[in-house]
Amino acid sequence: MKKEVEVFGVTYDRYVLLQLHKALTCDLNLKSIVEMPSHGAKAAGSLYSIGFGRAGCNVTLVNPEMEMMYGWDELNISDKVNTVSNENIYKTDFLDNQFDLAWNFVTWTELDNPENYLKEMKRISSKYVLFVTCNNFQPGYPWHRMLHLFFGFPWTHGQVKYNHITKVKKMFKQAGFKIAEYGAIDTPGWPDPSGPRDVRLHRRYGTKGPEPSTKKPDWEVPIIRYAKAGKYPEWMKKLGRWDMLFRKGLFKLPMSHLFYVLGKK
Numbered sequence: 001m002k003k004e005v006e007v008f009g010v011t012y013d014r015y016v017l018l019q020l021h022k023a024l025t026c027d028l029n030l031k032s033i034v035e036m037p038s039h040g041a042k043a044a045g046s047l048y049s050i051g052f053g054r055a056g057c058n059v060t061l062v063n064p065e066m067e068m069m070y071g072w073d074e075l076n077i078s079d080k081v082n083t084v085s086n087e088n089i090y091k092t093d094f095l096d097n098q099f100d101l102a103w104n105f106v107t108w109t110e111l112d113n114p115e116n117y118l119k120e121m122k123r124i125s126s127k128y129v130l131f132v133t134c135n136n137f138q139p140g141y142p143w144h145r146m147l148h149l150f151f152g153f154p155w156t157h158g159q160v161k162y163n164h165i166t167k168v169k170k171m172f173k174q175a176g177f178k179i180a181e182y183g184a185i186d187t188p189g190w191p192d193p194s195g196p197r198d199v200r201l202h203r204r205y206g207t208k209g210p211e212p213s214t215k216k217p218d219w220e221v222p223i224i225r226y227a228k229a230g231k232y233p234e235w236m237k238k239l240g241r242w243d244m245l246f247r248k249g250l251f252k253l254p255m256s257h258l259f260y261v262l263g264k265k
Helices: 008-028 050-054 070-074 114-124 140-151 165-174 196-204 222-229 234-245
Strands: 003-005 032-035 058-062 081-084 099-105 125-134 178-185 218-220 258-264
Touching: 008 050, 008 099, 008 125, 008 178, 008 222, 008 234, 008 258, 050 070, 070 222, 099 114, 114 125, 114 165, 125 165, 140 196, 165 178, 165 258
Parallel strands: 003 218, 032 058, 032 099, 058 081, 099 125
Antiparallel strands: 125 258, 178 258
């Protein structure tokens, strides 16, 4: 299988996640984290929570991509992570209030019943639930939909009605949460997605028919190399400072690839 290297845009959103996780861990005094489910979204899974692990939290990954767990070893934080596979995410075996924070990166919109899933996330968390979600309120979204229509690719990126921050905030409130924080992150200045990468991934991994393929890329993840060395590209650090400084609220929403909503019980 041909190796897929995560492009610089994906590497940048992973860098911003590292900064967000570090800030939340400090601000909220987090100790235990669950990411559920922890597979990837057009990128390698099971590595989205490394920021929490590097900040000292104990992390549980639900239904991970085990082949990507090498990244935790590379960063010398394998003692901070535990994995649970084949879990029913609507009714887990976790205890009530077992974790300080339950969170998901983007993939929750793929679920059949996000509302029931959110109830389970609330049950297993003692304090907070965090969703990081693709943002459809930016110019890359209609271009993305047009590419799928033009090439005849089935839509495999979840229920798009949930990719709006007002919808997610409303869902949290209906589930009994207080909105502790919300905002926009991953704001590099270019629309998401750029196009060619998305087309290539769909072509290579078998979405010609009505159902998505179970084939997965052999991923190379540059952020692991950067984080291990403690050296990031200068442009990434400068862009990340702006991104984090103005992350709260809606100021950056029109050009941000992602938004987040943090609910408090």
